Amino acid sequence: MDLETLIASITVFALAIFLGFELITKVPPTLHTPLMSGANAISGITIVGALIFSNTGFNNGEPGNAAWLAFFALILATINVIGGFTVTNRMLNMIAGKRRGK
Numbered sequence: 001m002d003l004e005t006l007i008a009s010i011t012v013f014a015l016a017i018f019l020g021f022e023l024i025t026k027v028p029p030t031l032h033t034p035l036m037s038g039a040n041a042i043s044g045i046t047i048v049g050a051l052i053f054s055n056t057g058f059n060n061g062e063p064g065n066a067a068w069l070a071f072f073a074l075i076l077a078t079i080n081v082i083g084g085f086t087v088t089n090r091m092l093n094m095i096a097g098k099r100r101g102k
Helices: 003-026 029-038 040-056 065-101
Strands: none
Touching: 040 065
């Protein structure tokens, strides 16, 4: 990887961090849970990408740094999806409980 590509990648990463922070701080608390449950689709895409990349990240049969990074991304995205579905399920149960109480 040459220096120009590295600088471009770091720039995109820094801009993504800034944009993500600005977006999340502007969301009202009442919309935060539905927004995060919708973000599970993005984590699902991350899981698929990590699975594909982990298959190509081998050098001569040995797992390289890219394979380990893909494995780490797979673990974190899986935790995020499971947590998101758990939160969404709890939110839907709270709404269903309010409807039954009426």
